[in-house]
Amino acid sequence: MKKIKYVALLAIVFTILFVTKANAQTWNIGFPDTTKVKAILTGNKLVIEGKGAMKNYPRHKIWKDSVTSVYIKKGVTNIGHHAFYDCRELKTITIPDGVTSIGESAFKNCENLAAVIIPNSVTVIKRNAFERCTSLKAVSIPDNILEIEEYAFYECFSLENVLLGNGLNQIGDCAFRACHNLSSITIPKSTSTIGEIAFRECYNMQNFEVEKGNIKYSSVDGVLFNKKQDTLVAYPNGKEGKYKIPESAVVIGNSAFASSKINAVRIPKTIKTIEGDAFRYCHNLSKLKVPNSVEEIGILPFANCDSLERIKLGSGITEIGMYILSQNENLLKIKIAHKNLKFSSKKGILYNKSRDTLVMYPRGKKGSFMIPENVICIKKGAFEDCQGLTEIVIPENVTTIEAIAFQYDRNLKTVTNRSTTPQKISSEVFSYVNLKNISLFVPSDVVDKYRNTDVWKEFGQIKAIE
Template identity: 25%
Template sequence: MASNSKLTSLAIPAGVTEIPQNCFYNNTSLTSISFAGDITSIGSGAFYKAGLSKITIPGSCKSIGTNAFQLCPNLAQVTLGEGVDSLAEGAFRECAKLASINLPSSLRKIGAYAFLDNTSLTSVTIPAGVSEVGDAAFSNTGVTAFVVEAGNTACKAVDGVLYSADGRVLMAYPNQAAAEYTIADGCLGVGEGAFSHAQVQKVIVPEELRAFDDNAFSESALAEINFPSSVVLLGNQAFAKTQLTTLVLPENITAVYEGTFAQCEALKSVTIPAGVRTIGAYAFNGCSALTEVFCLGANPPLLDYYEGYDHPFGNIEASQVTVYVPKGTLSDYENSEWGSQFDHIVESATGVLAPESVLPANDSELESLGTLEITFATNIFPLEQYPKVTVVKGQELAGEPVVIEWGWLSYAIGQTLTVYPVDEYQEGVQPIALESGEEYYVTIPAGIVMNADGDRNQKIVLHFTGKEQSGIAQVESNECFVTQNAGLLQVVLGSLSNCTVELFNTTGHLLDRIDGAQGSVSFQPAASGLYIVRVTSGNTSKTFKVVK
């Protein structure tokens, strides 16, 4: 082994088939090496920090190991022979002078971080046969536009930007590309380090995108980005050391992870949605310009850290920040870790509405999922008739979306919000059958109802478990029902007597009311559309949805 030796040049003779792990580790004097045609593998760390300026690896060498040529400061040119099959994780990472490398048609795998931080590397053509490209393989390179040969099944280039072959993951953005970029429709995630150190300043994100992986935009010039409601994950250091000034976090994330926005020194304002339960170590550490934090949740998010140095809001002058919290929650925040960290916590003019009850009950077992009734402590009125209710099977954040035929419709009467799935004609559809034993999460977005004081609902997440189908059909009583005849809505009460019958529109506005009803009563709405009929008899009531 010649690790740390003064060896300056070496010719590997015939018969040698393997360069062992760490063989020439840290041999900074080694500037030249040649191989006979028998080498089949180069071990992990074999030439770590070696002084090589160029190298030709014969086609007999099938694999190049983990970090084999990492941190070779003078390595400028690499020639890979036809036959090389695999580049392991970090094989050529942090070779700052590497400007030229050919990837042979025999290559099948490019490991994670293989060319990470190779800032002199300006062009890459990925062969058709490459079937695997690891995370951040080309992060922080000087590549101006990626090229992928036709027929590749792992990735593709879209206007020079590297995507997975199916377009679902943006893998790498050229470091010298345009200052503004729109992520392609159909993309669901931004991969690890995809925009790291990039010069991009503004990014437009499509509605369906769900996740930003670790270091996605770290140390980039990013100053502006939109977060659609579909986003559920912002990875570790995903936006660290960027130029963001105002930040409204995605409404459906549940945590801010370690260092996600650390050292964003231009960041002045942060809005934290009600669904965030935990803010991890270093999350906003070093955001020295921060002056205001808006917390939308009634419950203070947990500030998760070990020591003062890794506090989520560490290295920020506490006296310069004002934390705004919902009406009625000041004492909860002051008595939490938030009160220990910040000098100024004030209540906003409005609060948040939390459910008093839900039907069917949260955490219950159901055969099917249809109408949901959420009751609040005060009267409410709807703000969105077609809220973006989502249902996923499996994990809350990474589960399989359950496709609804068209969407969900909502209406509010008194203190109760009702939502249910409908088709494109706004008519109710069959309840969603739930698979026995499977977990389901239903998310009702924030801000779809409001009370007279201006308080709006916070995001509501309901959990249900599928129940084995009983095989017994639910038969609805014909005692009370609604029919249509010549433009009239006729409510047949059967044996019910002394009833109150009310007609509402979908905003919850009372259009007509009949007290002391029995037998049947009729309404004649002026226009076509969806109406709600409520029949109350004693302490019980029944609601009907009718399309005229």
């Protein structure tokens, strides 16, 4: 009887093994010799075995929807590009010592991957490698890793703890961008390059530390500077309240304050350059004063500051692009220092010095506006995205209306154009505006001219000024 039971048990085990083996799927995934490395999928478990490199995969793979665990055996030397891209059910990964690189987008969108141990043999984490691993809470970067490429941990929303190894030389652009729960980071002494907006949208970030001996970077009260402390690199996004920039600073770097919770900042007279996106998305800033020392301002430095109502620009500014104050829906007043040689302001509106060119109209102003009689030019984007603007009167002297001057002004109901000669304008002047819903009023003797002139003829109604 015991013998029969034993034989039956063996038969069951054999059947299980046979069925398991029969149900397993195998792929040759080595490079350059595909047979050197194999992937074996049994149920929800994927095993990578062999000797040498994995090949780089396209973004969609046979196993992406089913695998919950991956076990890479010793002998495999790299994880290929897109290897486990979109494996949304993947929960565990075992990476052996001997793997030297983690490929581009290797674990991108693995939203259930909660932990990963990176072996010391890895020297590079490629771009987007762990992007949107939204359950990943901690990561330790071994000392042998020299580079974390751009977007490597982008939008790892749950990431709370990051330990950077002592050999790390480069942190790529946006490497830890939008890691919302990351509250502090220590930059190793070996790090010589931190890419643009590497830590932007880290909304809980309170503190940047820099190891003693780093020759490129330093930290002052938790704020990241270059070594000389003449460039402010990054202000912690999670810090609230006021901040006084130290007088050693000459440059406010790209996106330095972008997305931060700061509600007031004092810019010293030592600052000469404010780079692009410097204060973008600073939703709590209500006013800002740019000192006379500032000579250069990048693209979109004060854009999307929802609470910004007033800004004063200094006398040193010689160029003002249309995007400097873009999408500030509550901005009511733009002032500029009287001694500025190129620009002036009146009633909160920005003009050139002689006031014959309207440069920028505050996006927060509502209702109707009559452009002054002496204006001959409306600059590019001057009224762009003025959602509260309902009526505009263009004086007779205006001969030039540049591209996207009234772009996105979707609530505009009436345009009065007093010019007796319809200005030649491109379709971009009123782009994303339904002209059929707008009434155009023009001098009585030129109604027909407007009805036969490109762009102007597209208005819903063209009538004589009464």
